[in-house]
Amino acid sequence: MKQFLEKHFGKFWLAAVYLFLYVPLFFMIVFSFNSTRQDAKFTGFSLRWYEALTRDTKIVEGFWLSLKVALVTGVLSAVLATFAAFVLVRYRRFLGRTIFSGMVNAPLVMPEVVIGLSLLLLMVGAQNAFGWPQRGMLTIILGHTLLGMAYGMVVIQSRLLEVNRSIEEAAMDLGARPFQVFFLITLPNIFQGILAAFLLAFTLSFDDVVIAEFLSGPGVNTLPQVIFGYARRGINPTIYAAATLLITTVTIVIISYSVWVARQTRRREREIAAATRAEVAALVTTT
Numbered sequence: 552m553k554q555f556l557e558k559h560f561g562k563f564w565l566a567a568v569y570l571f572l573y574v575p576l577f578f579m580i581v582f583s584f585n586s587t588r589q590d591a592k593f594t595g596f597s598l599r600w601y602e603a604l605t606r607d608t609k610i611v612e613g614f615w616l617s618l619k620v621a622l623v624t625g626v627l628s629a630v631l632a633t634f635a636a637f638v639l640v641r642y643r644r645f646l647g648r649t650i651f652s653g654m655v656n657a658p659l660v661m662p663e664v665v666i667g668l669s670l671l672l673l674m675v676g677a678q679n680a681f682g683w684p685q686r687g688m689l690t691i692i693l694g695h696t697l698l699g700m701a702y703g704m705v706v707i708q709s710r711l712l713e714v715n716r717s718i719e720e721a722a723m724d725l726g727a728r729p730f731q732v733f734f735l736i737t738l739p740n741i742f743q744g745i746l747a748a749f750l751l752a753f754t755l756s757f758d759d760v761v762i763a764e765f766l767s768g769p770g771v772n773t774l775p776q777v778i779f780g781y782a783r784r785g786i787n788p789t790i791y792a793a794a795t796l797l798i799t800t801v802t803i804v805i806i807s808y809s810v811w812v813a814r815q816t817r818r819r820e821r822e823i824a825a826a827t828r829a830e831v832a833a834l835v836t837t838t
């Protein structure tokens with residue numbers, strides 16, 4: 552018995568962690584199909600709360616706003632994170648490198664409440680001084696981009712460190728300019744990392760409620776804000792349905808990325824194997 556526990560303890564511990572994390576989500580999804588408002592007893596299968604969800608203009612508008620904010624945030628975060636990671640990896644020494652690295656990484660360790668409050672003060676000060684920007688969709692995007700860029704840079708930076716520099720050096724020896732080397736050699740090699748950074752920023756933005764709560768304006772509420780506001784007024788199964796759709800959207804994005812990465816990895820392995828066989832065949836022919 553002792554040997555059995557020692558052998559399978561890790562599996563039991565991993566299963567317990569997954570149960571702790573995902574069983575509450577499972578019950579929430581199940582009760583989103585409940586036929587009554589009871590949250591302690593499942594009385595029957597029904598889609599009434601999803602029908603009520605489609606008639607709730609706040610939730611529908613919040614969903615589309617969250618989707619637009621997350622898409623724009625993902626693109627901006629991926630672009631800025633790529634430039635920041637490239638600078639930190641390829642330029643080891645330049646004036647202010649330590650300060651730049653600290654500023655880029657600061658959102659990773661800073662509480663979101665502090666980030667939201669500081670950005671709110673910045674936006675209010677800018678609005679008082681220049682009359683722009685008005686608190687709303689734009690300010691939410693700016694706040695989410697700050698957070699998404701920091702996380703995306705970590706992903707892209709690790710991918711850049713794995714890129715073989717000899718390929719870039721060979722391209723430059725053949726006459727390619729640094730601009731061409733970046734877009735024709737470096738960028739395709741780190742594209743998976745950039746896509747991962749985009750999806751990570753998209754997910755963080757789509758789920759965020761703290762920063763959005765500070766930076767949103769009157770009548771501008773993302774889906775997590777709407778759900779949070781409803782939850783404070785009491786449990787409503789419509790919230791379960793909205794949260795289920797939120798989980799489903801994020802899950803589809805993550806699964807799609809995982810499938811794409813797996814296919815790209817298999818395709819690259821087949822290409823490498825084919826190139827290796829061709830080299831072996833050429834060597835055999837010459838000998």
